[in-house]
Amino acid sequence: MGCVGSSLSEGDDSPKKIQKPKPWTHPQPITRAQLNQMREEFWDTAPYYGGRKGKEDSFATKKIWDALKSAAEVELTLAQAIVDSTGVIVSSADLTTCYDERGAKYELPNYVLSEPTNLIQES
Template identity: 40%
Template sequence: MGCSQSSAAGSSGPLTGVVPKWKSDEPMTKDDLARKREEFWDTAPYYGGNEECWAALKSAVEAPSRSAANDILLAAAITVPSGVLTESYDRLGYKYEIPLYCLKEPSNMVS
């Protein structure tokens, strides 16, 4: 299975899209969001997929730039058909899903 993918003009790498805005059911603080993210990353590998791919995805999410994130994803052979990390695939075709709360703060964040 190849790793070629189409990308938007002027982009290079798997990440080409804009993470959509989202609103949490209940307003949350930065600490609440940090706990929720930590819980996700701690448990994600137990739902399937490759631990190394999960580690690469977490590194890509936490990368300081889109370019760095793309480098991580390319090195791990992870494809991102939508251009946004909510859904990605490893070289064997396993699907990885990352919730929006790991990618962006909610619109109703409180101090």
């Protein structure tokens, strides 16, 4: 039983705050166009990488993927509001692993969340 002064302690199911992803390096130097192409390919095929399966769940899964895409493309405060409002459960604070309210898993690669350390200018 809690009281007015109670607070969540370590280990409680409090929502995780989204944090900036750790720096990453692509195996080879990569241009902005190549990075954008990788991101487009991921988002086009994302429903095959997680979420709920079945026709009756396709709308809910698309909603979660759309929310994750939006969250990946904005600053942290707005990303937090997006995941909170859509019921996304953040397992990894950098958004690489999330779940929906029914427990379906959604995994995001680093390249859709942040810039690589070896991004090069196109010549």
